[in-house]
Amino acid sequence: MDSYRCMLCSYVYNPALGDTAHGVEAGTAFEDLPETWKCPRCGAPKSRFKKV
Numbered sequence: 001m002d003s004y005r006c007m008l009c010s011y012v013y014n015p016a017l018g019d020t021a022h023g024v025e026a027g028t029a030f031e032d033l034p035e036t037w038k039c040p041r042c043g044a045p046k047s048r049f050k051k052v
Contacts, residue, residue, distance in 0.1 A: 001016070001027075001029045002015070002029075002030065002051050002052070003015065003030075003051075003052050004030045004049040004051055004052065005050055005052045006039045006041065006042065006044050006048055007048050007049065007050055008039070008042050008044045008048055009039065009041045009042040009044065011040065011041040011042065012052065013030055013033075013049065015027065015028055015029050015030060019037075022037070022040055024037065030046075030049070030051075
């Protein structure tokens with residue numbers, strides 16, 4: 001699974017870690033995140049992320 005970087009604040013979503021603070025379990029691919037998911041650091045929408 002690929003990691004994705006927020007183009008606004010440089011936060012990296014790592015699917016191996018997920019985003020447990022926001023209900024996303026470890027092992028969740030970026031593509032499987034709901035469209036309503038936002039960057040946990042700056043609140044940017046999923047569309048502002050690029051694959052790294």
